[in-house]
Amino acid sequence: EAGVTQFPSHSVIEKGQTVTLRCDPISGHDNLYWYRRVMGKEIKFLLHFVKESKQDESGMPNNRFLAERTGGTYSTLKVQPAELEDSGVYFCASSQDYLGLAEQETQYFGPGTRLLVL
Amino acid sequence: AQKVTQAQTEISVVEKEDVTLDCVYETRDTTYYLFWYKQPPSGELVFLIRRNSFDEQNEISGRYSWNFQKSTSSFNFTITASQVVDSAVYFCALSEENTGTASKLTFGTGTRLQVTL
Numbered sequence: 001e002a003g004v005t006q007f008p009s010h011s012v013i014e015k016g017q018t019v020t021l022r023c024d025p026i027s028g029h030d031n032l033y034w035y036r037r038v039m040g041k042e043i044k045f046l047l048h049f050v051k052e053s054k055q056d057e058s059g060m061p062n063n064r065f066l067a068e069r070t071g072g073t074y075s076t077l078k079v080q081p082a083e084l085e086d087s088g089v090y091f092c093a094s095s096q097d098y099l100g101l102a103e104q105e106t107q108y109f110g111p112g113t114r115l116l117v118l
Numbered sequence: 119a120q121k122v123t124q125a126q127t128e129i130s131v132v133e134k135e136d137v138t139l140d141c142v143y144e145t146r147d148t149t150y151y152l153f154w155y156k157q158p159p160s161g162e163l164v165f166l167i168r169r170n171s172f173d174e175q176n177e178i179s180g181r182y183s184w185n186f187q188k189s190t191s192s193f194n195f196t197i198t199a200s201q202v203v204d205s206a207v208y209f210c211a212l213s214e215e216n217t218g219t220a221s222k223l224t225f226g227t228g229t230r231l232q233v234t235l
Binding site for chain 2: 033035040041042043044045048056059089091093106107108109110111112114
């Protein structure tokens with residue numbers, strides 16, 4: 001079974017440009033998450049999709065970030081316009097259906113996209 | 119608010135030594151989940167273990183073991199007889215129970231483990 005995949009693996013852009021990151025979750029996983037790690041700091045939550053709906057977007061830093069999940073399959077995260085502080089590693093994770101109060105599904109992560117804004 | 123602290127930024131050991139990575143967490147919830155992930159040099163985050171707050175039994179998996187103590191809010195990770203392949207950044211994470219839905223992870227800053235020959 002294929003794991004979570006992310007594209008591109010690296011992206012170098014100039015300040016003011018637009019970048020779109022893509023995440024393909026594990027097949028059948030309804031939950032999809034985006035996280036970001038800025039150099040040397042903790043990995044921080046950005047948002048959570050359940051199928052195509054945004055369940056929690058409390059971690060999105062500002063309106064320059066737009067996430068979509070068309071048809072509840074893959075997801076894109078667009079940064080427009082990019083700023084220097086957006087540099088970091090963007091991780092995507094997915095998990096199965098929430099099983100109820102007694103269980104929390106494990107999140108499986110992709111390899112990340114390393115974004116550098118110059 | 120929930121918080122995870124990994125006070126050890128970097129640890130360096132010689133192969134075959136035992137090493138313990140510390141994790142201390144804060145949460146107001148009585149139901150929560152703790153995780154460890156490994157990030158090897160290749161960059162992906164690899165899931166190692168999940169533990170719920172009602173299960174304080176220690177767990178052993180090969181050379182890996184985990185010590186969960188609610189009294190001290192700690193979930194420490196020990197590697198016995200470390201190997202060079204254990205070199206990686208290790209992240210501890212916490213998620214709280216949200217009724218009816220899966221929940222985001224709160225991560226610590228990670229501990230970089232370097233195992234040398």
